[in-house]
Amino acid sequence: MTTRSLFTGGRGGAWLAALALAALTPARAQQLPLRSFGQLEGLTNVSVQALAQDRAGYLWAGTDNGLYRFDGSRFRRHSLKQNYHINVLHVDPAGRLWVGADRGLFVLDGQQLLPVRRDDGRALPVRFGRHLVSIDAGHLLVQASGRLHQVQPDGKGGWRSAEVFSEAQVDAHPELKDLHGVLRDADGTLWLGCGTRLCRYRDGALTLLGAAEGLPAQQWNGLLRDQAGALWLNSAAKVMRLAPGAQRFTDRSPANYAAAVQAWATPLVQDRDGRVISFNDNGLFRLGAQGWERYGAAQGLHFTSGFHALLLDRDGDAWLGLPGRGVVQWQGYRHWENWTRQEGLPDDDVWTMLRTRDGRLHIGTGAGLAQWDGQRFAARRDGVLASQAWSALAEDAQGGLWLGDLVGVLVRRDAQGRDHQITGMPPGVIYKLLFDAGGQLWICAESGLFLIADPLRAPVPRRVAADLLGADAHVTNGCLDAGGRLWVVGPEGLLRLRDGRWSRQPLPAGEHVFSHVACDGNTIWVADDHGGGLWRGDGAGAQLRLEPLREPLLDGRAVQAMLVDQRHWLWLSTDTGLMVWNGQRWRLFNQRSGMVWNDSNQNALYEDTDGSIWVGTSNGLSHLLRPEALFEPRTIPLQLASLRYNGAAMPGAGADWNGGSLDVQLAAPLYQNHETLSFRYRLLGQETAWSASDTGDLRYTALAPGRYRLQVVAEHSSLQAASAVLELPLVIVPPWWQTGWAYAGAGLLALGLIGMLHRYRVALVLRQRALLERRVAERTAELEASREEHRLRSLKDGLTQAWNRVALMERLAALSAPGAPAFLLVMLDLDYFKRINDTHGHLAGDEVLREVVRRVQAQLRTSDTVGRYGGEEFMLLMPGLDLASGRQRLEQLQRAVGATPVRIDAQQELRISCSCGVVCGRPELGRAPEEWIGLADQALYRAKQLGRNRVEYAGEDVL
Numbered sequence: 001m002t003t004r005s006l007f008t009g010g011r012g013g014a015w016l017a018a019l020a021l022a023a024l025t026p027a028r029a030q031q032l033p034l035r036s037f038g039q040l041e042g043l044t045n046v047s048v049q050a051l052a053q054d055r056a057g058y059l060w061a062g063t064d065n066g067l068y069r070f071d072g073s074r075f076r077r078h079s080l081k082q083n084y085h086i087n088v089l090h091v092d093p094a095g096r097l098w099v100g101a102d103r104g105l106f107v108l109d110g111q112q113l114l115p116v117r118r119d120d121g122r123a124l125p126v127r128f129g130r131h132l133v134s135i136d137a138g139h140l141l142v143q144a145s146g147r148l149h150q151v152q153p154d155g156k157g158g159w160r161s162a163e164v165f166s167e168a169q170v171d172a173h174p175e176l177k178d179l180h181g182v183l184r185d186a187d188g189t190l191w192l193g194c195g196t197r198l199c200r201y202r203d204g205a206l207t208l209l210g211a212a213e214g215l216p217a218q219q220w221n222g223l224l225r226d227q228a229g230a231l232w233l234n235s236a237a238k239v240m241r242l243a244p245g246a247q248r249f250t251d252r253s254p255a256n257y258a259a260a261v262q263a264w265a266t267p268l269v270q271d272r273d274g275r276v277i278s279f280n281d282n283g284l285f286r287l288g289a290q291g292w293e294r295y296g297a298a299q300g301l302h303f304t305s306g307f308h309a310l311l312l313d314r315d316g317d318a319w320l321g322l323p324g325r326g327v328v329q330w331q332g333y334r335h336w337e338n339w340t341r342q343e344g345l346p347d348d349d350v351w352t353m354l355r356t357r358d359g360r361l362h363i364g365t366g367a368g369l370a371q372w373d374g375q376r377f378a379a380r381r382d383g384v385l386a387s388q389a390w391s392a393l394a395e396d397a398q399g400g401l402w403l404g405d406l407v408g409v410l411v412r413r414d415a416q417g418r419d420h421q422i423t424g425m426p427p428g429v430i431y432k433l434l435f436d437a438g439g440q441l442w443i444c445a446e447s448g449l450f451l452i453a454d455p456l457r458a459p460v461p462r463r464v465a466a467d468l469l470g471a472d473a474h475v476t477n478g479c480l481d482a483g484g485r486l487w488v489v490g491p492e493g494l495l496r497l498r499d500g501r502w503s504r505q506p507l508p509a510g511e512h513v514f515s516h517v518a519c520d521g522n523t524i525w526v527a528d529d530h531g532g533g534l535w536r537g538d539g540a541g542a543q544l545r546l547e548p549l550r551e552p553l554l555d556g557r558a559v560q561a562m563l564v565d566q567r568h569w570l571w572l573s574t575d576t577g578l579m580v581w582n583g584q585r586w587r588l589f590n591q592r593s594g595m596v597w598n599d600s601n602q603n604a605l606y607e608d609t610d611g612s613i614w615v616g617t618s619n620g621l622s623h624l625l626r627p628e629a630l631f632e633p634r635t636i637p638l639q640l641a642s643l644r645y646n647g648a649a650m651p652g653a654g655a656d657w658n659g660g661s662l663d664v665q666l667a668a669p670l671y672q673n674h675e676t677l678s679f680r681y682r683l684l685g686q687e688t689a690w691s692a693s694d695t696g697d698l699r700y701t702a703l704a705p706g707r708y709r710l711q712v713v714a715e716h717s718s719l720q721a722a723s724a725v726l727e728l729p730l731v732i733v734p735p736w737w738q739t740g741w742a743y744a745g746a747g748l749l750a751l752g753l754i755g756m757l758h759r760y761r762v763a764l765v766l767r768q769r770a771l772l773e774r775r776v777a778e779r780t781a782e783l784e785a786s787r788e789e790h791r792l793r794s795l796k797d798g799l800t801q802a803w804n805r806v807a808l809m810e811r812l813a814a815l816s817a818p819g820a821p822a823f824l825l826v827m828l829d830l831d832y833f834k835r836i837n838d839t840h841g842h843l844a845g846d847e848v849l850r851e852v853v854r855r856v857q858a859q860l861r862t863s864d865t866v867g868r869y870g871g872e873e874f875m876l877l878m879p880g881l882d883l884a885s886g887r888q889r890l891e892q893l894q895r896a897v898g899a900t901p902v903r904i905d906a907q908q909e910l911r912i913s914c915s916c917g918v919v920c921g922r923p924e925l926g927r928a929p930e931e932w933i934g935l936a937d938q939a940l941y942r943a944k945q946l947g948r949n950r951v952e953y954a955g956e957d958v959l
Helices: 009-023 167-172 740-767 769-794 805-815 833-840 842-859 883-897 929-945
Strands: 003-005 034-037 048-053 059-063 066-070 075-077 086-091 097-101 104-109 112-118 132-136 139-144 147-153 159-163 179-184 190-194 197-202 205-209 222-225 231-234 239-242 268-270 276-280 283-288 291-295 309-312 318-322 326-330 336-339 350-355 361-365 368-372 377-379 390-395 401-405 410-413 419-422 430-435 441-445 448-452 462-464 477-480 486-490 493-498 501-505 514-520 523-528 534-538 547-549 559-564 570-574 577-581 586-589 600-607 613-617 620-624 639-645 654-656 662-667 677-684 691-693 697-700 706-716 726-733 823-830 865-870 873-879 914-921 951-953
Touching: 048 309, 048 318, 048 326, 059 086, 059 097, 059 309, 059 318, 086 132, 112 159, 132 179, 139 179, 147 179, 179 222, 222 268, 231 268, 350 600, 350 620, 361 390, 390 600, 401 430, 401 441, 430 477, 430 600, 441 477, 441 486, 477 514, 486 514, 493 514, 514 559, 523 559, 570 600, 639 726, 662 706, 662 726, 677 697, 740 769, 805 865, 805 873, 805 929, 823 842, 823 883, 823 929, 833 842, 842 865, 842 873, 842 883, 873 883, 883 914, 883 951, 914 929, 929 951
Parallel strands: 048 086, 350 390, 390 430, 559 600, 654 726, 914 951
Antiparallel strands: 003 419, 034 326, 048 059, 059 066, 066 075, 086 097, 097 104, 104 112, 132 139, 139 147, 147 159, 179 190, 190 197, 197 205, 222 231, 231 239, 268 276, 276 283, 283 291, 309 318, 318 326, 336 620, 350 361, 350 613, 361 368, 368 377, 390 401, 401 410, 410 419, 430 441, 441 448, 448 462, 477 486, 486 493, 493 501, 514 523, 523 534, 534 547, 559 570, 570 577, 577 586, 600 613, 613 620, 639 662, 662 697, 677 691, 677 706, 706 726, 823 873, 823 914, 865 873
16 A cells, blocks of 8 residues: 655646635625514514613614513513604613604603603604713713714703703804714713714813824714723724824724725724724625624525614624614624534535644535635635545654545655545444654544554554454544543444554443544543433543433534533534533523524534634534633523413502403523423412423413412523522402401391390290290291202392302312212303493393203203303303213203304394313312312313313313
């Protein structure tokens, strides 16, 4: 076997020329992980001009038709009545939200936008731009109609405004009538865009800056004091900077910045990493260490003419408001970079990464090799490197680059750029190339494990450990531990080379497939390919003893690569994202975190020299910056968004009982991987066990009067973080007849009546003893007859003559007694009965109720019971029947109720229908009568929800 040189001098020169050309590119091109929000997400007006984040974490969007709030799940319009054309949003140090609109300035007070007016009663219309600036928690500067105003409390619970500059100052400096952007320094100095110049107002003195200070004549709308103390200005065509201590501005305008169509104010902000950002309809411009970067349609950002909004939230993500396109979230703004074929990669399928000692980053893709030139990736177009699917990279001690591909091709490119193809490798995937301390090259391949003992002088691959692995066994991965021991793994098992001797090491029993091994000092990690588990053990001993590391987050994920970095963190790339464990907690990343794609490729996981992490996927390359910031302490913000009882807002934490439902809406305004957020909750006083929900919408139906405590915890599985327990005390006030005073009064009244009756009867006995003795038998019979008649009358409904609720409960208690046979309990409710009362009057409604009872009784057996449970709701008790034997009878009964119209009078007939909820009572289960009624009520509620005029049954699973 020999090597073959593939070097071509002309193409090598073309490669260097391509690198030089790419270095002149002004933008660090990458694919942006963007998520768009529009009408489907609740943002019914997609012309967004303003964005802000309040103290609770909510995002607010100002549009040309109202204000919207975003909690991570959905945008919700603030008020349909306050449909203002909003241009500016601002949150002051006290947490108040200020809204600048065409109609004036407003402040959010609870659920209302309260207007702020001038002393003369006129509004303060606010246009686009940096026109709202806080002085402190109670004072605000506002640029309205070209004049500067100060807003402050009026002492009556409201706000008032007054102009900052006197008429004499304005007459002396007419530029103060035409103000634009506003900036206030910490020392109180004001910077103002004045006409086409810049004004500085300090200690009562106004200074105009212009051409003498290097400023062109522009309307300066954006003003920024950066972290280093420099002053930045921007207009529609220029970006200018005044360095600390300097007297003249310098032009820092990016290329193509002035090519924008619109000439309105453009945002100017600085992110956490000190990068200045501005954008217009020609793109987003960000100033990094290597100059301005421009992002536009090629990176997925589509700008239109109009005013654009820009917000950097507390987590560092960027949000953009785009005219006509809604809101766009730049996911993972601080932490993730992404590249695809559109940004210079030969192919989107990325298999391997390596930074060589000369600082060059090499990327192996499904269609060739690429190198990073500092701005973008440039594909190698020369020789065998041009089109091969490179799956493994390694560097030898002489600076030679070794490459293995998916079909068994092995190539070495020497330090002079000459390519040598190594022959002797069988066909099949080369998974990994690994140099040991002695300079030997180990090759993990689909066809087995190979060794090139002398890669420079005799680069001949030789199969090793075949006696342990078997012929053509897969070897998918390998690593070297701190003692220089070689570990290799594949479906056939785990091997260790120690002191020149191979040994098979034990792996966990079960249906596991192992393709991944990683070394961390002397600690050896192995992973099941299909998320079945992780194990680790000490590789220095005579035999490896593996201990499991159980993590539910790994369940169901296919592991594609495993890496232990210099921080001793464990990284796993999977088919659904990237996972990392820092020894205490896990984190999960996917496209919602900022990755280019979720599906990672095998062994495509690499730690760069600066500790950042590269991930190769089937749809591009992702780069995770600053991993050390991933495990910063996080608390999930949990908020009570709304509390309603029977459909009405619940004032405070109490409400009078009316039998309605309690609806709770929770929000956790956190926007990183919001889809992995869930809630645990319980209502103490009704339940002690915790329930779980993937949404923040909770409902409790028919709460009994009493005192409750609602406890909620928000949990974020991707961040492995949780909120503090949110506890809300609730009081459902009972009706007056169920209060303690009512019970006490009734008791005293009963005692008084008993006492009076006793005195009367004693006196009567004394006066009429003889008469009473003669008529005692007759009187006793009369009393018994009267008592029975009274009892029957008390058990009947006065309107329909059906049994009333008391009688029904007695009958149901008897049917629920132990040893009784099965029975059917039916809750029957007339559909839209309120419309009959509202439209035709209560007399018509009464006739409908009577007719329904007649029709139901006609369908029942003599042993069955029908009664009026309340209002238009009836209860039917059918002993001796279950769902199988009674279903046909029930369906027939339901149809019979609405079979023919009910005649109200000679001219009028009404069509009616009913909904039924049915439960089969089984006394052997030991349930109370109220529980059977509750199950039937749930089935009735479901019948209503599914369209009414139907029968729904409580399933066996609820019994």
